[in-house]
Amino acid sequence: MKSAYDRRIARARELAAQFPQSSNVLDFYQRIALLQKFVFEGLAARADTDVRAVLRHLPALTDLIKTHGPARLAEYAGADLGSRIVAFWDSGAKTAGNKSDIESGIESEPLFFARALLQPYAEWLVTRGSPPQQTQESACPFCGGRPVAGVLRGEGDGAKRSLICSLCATEWQYRRIVCPNCGERNKDQLPVYIAAEIDYVRVEACDVCKTYIKSVDLTRNGHAIPAVDELATVALNIWADEHGYVKLETNLLGM
Ligand SMILES: [Zn+2]
Numbered sequence: 001m002k003s004a005y006d007r008r009i010a011r012a013r014e015l016a017a018q019f020p021q022s023s024n025v026l027d028f029y030q031r032i033a034l035l036q037k038f039v040f041e042g043l044a045a046r047a048d049t050d051v052r053a054v055l056r057h058l059p060a061l062t063d064l065i066k067t068h069g070p071a072r073l074a075e076y077a078g079a080d081l082g083s084r085i086v087a088f089w090d091s092g093a094k095t096a097g098n099k100s101d102i103e104s105g106i107e108s109e110p111l112f113f114a115r116a117l118l119q120p121y122a123e124w125l126v127t128r129g130s131p132p133q134q135t136q137e138s139a140c141p142f143c144g145g146r147p148v149a150g151v152l153r154g155e156g157d158g159a160k161r162s163l164i165c166s167l168c169a170t171e172w173q174y175r176r177i178v179c180p181n182c183g184e185r186n187k188d189q190l191p192v193y194i195a196a197e198i199d200y201v202r203v204e205a206c207d208v209c210k211t212y213i214k215s216v217d218l219t220r221n222g223h224a225i226p227a228v229d230e231l232a233t234v235a236l237n238i239w240a241d242e243h244g245y246v247k248l249e250t251n252l253l254g255m
Pocket residue numbers: 140141142143144145165166167168169170
């Protein structure tokens with residue numbers, strides 16, 4: 001059976017052909033996802049739950065960045081990176097609700113390294129226990145992370161929305177007409193933008209707090225893998241940015 005990482009890599013390859021302007025982003029993502037697959041499989045094979053186990057993959061990640069990554073990341077690879085990654089996990093991910101403070105306080109370079117290695121670790125922890133699916137909160141019910149994207153799935157005549165955690169990939173149901181950042185419920189303040197060329201990914205914005213999240217509508221495109229399609233649709237981030245909206249949470253590649 002294909003793992004979640006295999007499916008993400010295959011989807012990134014497909015999307016690189018469809019969105020040539022995102023092909024560099026998607027090629028880089030495929031390399032990171034392959035490394036994440038090895039991290040996940042290594043943890044699972046040894047049933048290792050110590051976060052420090054991910055640090056054995058830091059040299060491989062650093063090499064990958066030096067060869068294929070952007071210069072600002074290659075230059076970053078500092079000596080204290082390992083301890084920063086562990087500290088990021090210890091201080092943030094175990095305390096639900098505090099995550100956003102931690103993430104907004106960390107620069108984008110160490111955050112990239114932390115996510116690259118901690119995402120497979122957090123996903124491995126999720127497979128060991130069943131995360132709660134019902135919550136009214138906009139923070140992940142498993143690790144407290146903020147949502148990186150939304151997903152719409154068909155239900156009756158409409159569609160229900162879930163949010164996907166930026167760290168552990170847990171999905172939880174969340175009301176459709178509520179801003180996940182400030183809780184606004186007035187739909188006149190919650191505009192939805194859809195570009196004709198990418199009609200299955202919506203920019204769900206909030207005019208009260210000026211944030212947005214992209215939701216992938218699986219009723220329009222059943223082949224989409226939300227976390228990967230979110231990465232591929234950079235054009236929508238640029239559009240939202242130009243219209244004064246800030247993304248609720250950046251993705252693995254800091255976009
Ligand atoms: Zn999570």
